[in-house]
Amino acid sequence: xxxxxxxxxxxxxxxxxxxxxxxxxxxxxxxxxxxxxxxxxxxxxxxxxxxxxxxxxxxxxxxxxxxxxxxxxxxxxxxxxxxxxxxxxxxxxxxxxxxxxxxxxxxxxxxxxxxxxxxxxxxxxxxxxxxxxxxxxxxxxxxxxxxxxxxxxxxxxxxxxxxxxxxxxxxxxxxxxxxxxxxxxxxxxxxxxxxxxxxxxxxxxxxxxxxxxxxxxxxxxxxxxxxxxxxxxxxxxxxxxxxxxxxxxxxxxxxxxxxxxxxxxxxxx
Ligand code: FE
Ligand code: FE
Ligand code: ZN
Numbered sequence: 001x002x003x004x005x006x007x008x009x010x011x012x013x014x015x016x017x018x019x020x021x022x023x024x025x026x027x028x029x030x031x032x033x034x035x036x037x038x039x040x041x042x043x044x045x046x047x048x049x050x051x052x053x054x055x056x057x058x059x060x061x062x063x064x065x066x067x068x069x070x071x072x073x074x075x076x077x078x079x080x081x082x083x084x085x086x087x088x089x090x091x092x093x094x095x096x097x098x099x100x101x102x103x104x105x106x107x108x109x110x111x112x113x114x115x116x117x118x119x120x121x122x123x124x125x126x127x128x129x130x131x132x133x134x135x136x137x138x139x140x141x142x143x144x145x146x147x148x149x150x151x152x153x154x155x156x157x158x159x160x161x162x163x164x165x166x167x168x169x170x171x172x173x174x175x176x177x178x179x180x181x182x183x184x185x186x187x188x189x190x191x192x193x194x195x196x197x198x199x200x201x202x203x204x205x206x207x208x209x210x211x212x213x214x215x216x217x218x219x220x221x222x223x224x225x226x227x228x229x230x231x232x233x234x235x236x237x238x239x240x241x242x243x244x245x246x247x248x249x250x251x252x253x254x255x256x257x258x259x260x261x262x263x264x265x266x267x268x269x
Contacts, residue, residue, distance in 0.1 A: 003027070003037065003059075007045035007092075011054055017258035018265070021055040023098075023247040026085045029063050034084070042091050058133075058167070058202055058247055059089055061099035067119040068102035068112035068144055075115060078102070083123045086130055093129040096202055096245075098167045100135050101145035101154060112144040117157035124160040133167040133201055138175035138217035146176050146215070148194035155195070165201035169249075170235060171220070172204070174227055177213040181231040188240050203246045205232065205264070221250045222260045233267040242268065 001010045001024045014022040027034035048054065067078040082099065089095050104112030124132065134154060139146030145154070155161050168191070174180055178187045191200065207225030209218035223229035235241055246264070248257055 001025070002029070004035065007037070007041045008048055010057070011045045011048045011052065013254070014054060015048075015052045017254055018261040019257075020053055021057055021245045021247070023058040023060055023249070025062065026059050026088065026097075027062055027081075029060075032062075034088070037088055037091055039091060055245060056092065056094040056096070058096040058098055058245065059085065059092075059130075061085060061097065063100060065099060066102040066105075067099075068104045068107065068115040070105045070107055075119065079119050079122060082119065086123055086128060086132070089130045090128065095130050096133055096165070096167075097130050098133040098135050098202065100137060100143075101150075103142045104144055105142050109144060109150065112142070113150060113153045114157065116144060116154050120154075120158045120164070121160075124158070124163050126160065128163060130163075131165050131201060132163055133165045135167045135204070136169050136172050136176065138169075138172040139177075139215040140175075140217045148191050152194050155199070164199070166195055166199045167202040167204060168200060169204035169206060170227060170232075171206035171208040171225075171249075172217060174208045174212050175210060175214050175216055177215075179212060180235065181212070181227055184231070184234050184238060188238065192240070197240055200240070200244065203235070203241060203244050204249050205235070205246045206249050207232070219250055221252060221256065222248070222263065229263075229267075232264065236264055236268045 003024050065078040066074050069075050101116050134151050137143040137145040180187050207220040207222050207227045209220045210216040211226050
């Protein structure tokens with residue numbers, strides 16, 4: 001959802017389709033200026049959370065951010081947008097903030113990883129109340145964060161790394177080559193060994209339009225893609241995942257999300 005709808009409205013929409021949390025864009029997903037958030041609206045949202053049993057939401061940075069762009073002005077825009085988003089999110093203490101690490105656009109993985117870490121080192125501060133999540137990426141083009149090792153590299157270079165976590169996107173890891181269909185346990189063990197399970201704070205649940213390792217990043221409805229319903233049953237019931245917040249980013253309207261939430265709840269038992 002987009003925060004331009006208002007926070008109370010987003011919480012009510014989530015509840016109306018059977019959700020107990022939601023993800024929202026801090027501003028237009030394609031970027032641009034965000035209008036000010038209304039403190040009364042946010043207060044009403046928190047009041048509604050208590051009534052409806054909704055957990056604190058996940059904020060998603062615009063897709064257009066690229067903390068490791070080749071051009072200085074692209075990196076500067078990422079820095080300023082993230083700094084502004086994180087300042088605003090102090091109004092929603094306990095929120096998660098997810099972003100796509102970026103695309104190095106020919107600079108190479110090492111340079112990309114360093115620029116992403118540099119950006120984080122400039123926007124995080126000691127007393128902040130938000131946890132910032134690196135999203136696992138499909139490895140489209142020159143995307144950084146396309147395997148667990150790269151996420152680990154970024155985290156290792158962030159000074160306030162206790163403010164950091166990871167959001168695992170099922171479509172992205174599948175497209176990135178991880179076999180979450182035949183070997184979910186093995187993939188999660190690799191994540192645990194490389195990144196550490198304590199870093200895992202959120203899951204994006206998406207099926208994929210493409211076969212494993214395709215590096216395409218085209219989301220499909222749950223059970224209608226190459227990952228398939230049975231794999232999602234194992235994902236939502238896995239001991240390492242089942243207590244995490246799950247967010248759908250499938251190609252749906254509200255009624256489609258409502259049906260997927262019902263199906264996933266049924267699977268989760
Ligand atoms: Fe994302
Ligand atoms: Fe995602
Ligand atoms: Zn995606």
